[in-house]
Amino acid sequence: xxxxxxxxxxxxxxxxxxxxxxxxxxxxxxxxxxxxxxxxxxxxxxxxxxxxxxxxxxxxxxxxxxxxxxxxxxxxxxxxxxxxxxxxxxxxxxxxxxxxxxxxxxxxx
Amino acid sequence: xxxxxxxxxxxxxxxxxxxxxxxxxxxxxxxxxxxxxxxxxxxxxxxxxxxxxxxxxxxxxxxxxxxxxxxxxxxxxxxxxxxxxxxxxxxxxxxxxxxxxxxxxxxxxxx
Numbered sequence: 001x002x003x004x005x006x007x008x009x010x011x012x013x014x015x016x017x018x019x020x021x022x023x024x025x026x027x028x029x030x031x032x033x034x035x036x037x038x039x040x041x042x043x044x045x046x047x048x049x050x051x052x053x054x055x056x057x058x059x060x061x062x063x064x065x066x067x068x069x070x071x072x073x074x075x076x077x078x079x080x081x082x083x084x085x086x087x088x089x090x091x092x093x094x095x096x097x098x099x100x101x102x103x104x105x106x107x108x109x
Numbered sequence: 110x111x112x113x114x115x116x117x118x119x120x121x122x123x124x125x126x127x128x129x130x131x132x133x134x135x136x137x138x139x140x141x142x143x144x145x146x147x148x149x150x151x152x153x154x155x156x157x158x159x160x161x162x163x164x165x166x167x168x169x170x171x172x173x174x175x176x177x178x179x180x181x182x183x184x185x186x187x188x189x190x191x192x193x194x195x196x197x198x199x200x201x202x203x204x205x206x207x208x209x210x211x212x213x214x215x216x217x218x219x220x
Binding site: 031032034036041042043045046049087089091096097099100102 | 149206209213
C-alpha cells in the first residue's frame with residue numbers, strides 16, 4: 001500500500017530563517033511526487049512535480065528535491081506570506097494520488 | 110491557467126437531506142476527482158471519473174454517489190446527509206503530468 005508521511009506536523013520560523021520540510025514515501029512504481037500549498041479554507045494549489053530521484057525544481061523561495069525514499073521542500077529566507085500548509089502526495093502504479101497530512105508552516109515577521 | 114470551480118463555498122444542510130455538490134472545469138481534462146478533507150485525516154478520495162458517464166469508487170464511497178453527464182462537469186451527491194459527512198469537499202482534475210488541480214472547496218455542515 002502506498003504511504004506518505006510528512007514531518008514536522010507544524011513548523012514555526014522567523015522571517016528569513018531557512019528550513020526544510022520532509023516527505024517520506026513508499027510507493028509501488030513512482031509515477032510522480034507532488035507538492036501543494038494550501039491556505040486556510042481553500043483548495044490545494046499545485047507547486048511542483050518530481051518524477052525521478054535526483055530531480056530538483058525551484059519556484060521563488062521554494063526548492064523541492066527527490067530521493068528514492070523521500071522528498072524535501074527547502075524554504076530559503078521565508079516571508080510571512082509563505083505561511084500555509086504544505087502537502088506532499090505520490091502517485092504510483094495504482095494511479096491514485098496518496099496524500100500526506102501536511103506540514104503547517106507559520107512564518108513570523 | 111486551469112480553472113476548477115465549485116458551486117458553493119459554504120453549505121448548511123439538515124440530516125436526511127439530499128445534497129448536490131457541483132464541480133466544473135474548463136481545461137478539457139478527462140479525469141476528475143472528489144475528495145473530502147478532515148483535520149488529522151488528510152485528503153481522502155471519494156469517487157473519480159475517467160470519462161463521461163464513467164465512474165470508479167475511491168477509498169470512502171459509502172453514502173455518496175456521483176454523476177458525470179458532460180466532460181466538464183462532475184457532481185457529488187449525498188443521498189441522505191448525515192452529521193459525519195460534515196467536511197471540506199474538494200474537486201480536482203488531472204493534468205497531463207499526473208498533477209491534480211483543485212477547486213476552492215465546499216465547506217459542508219450537516220446539522
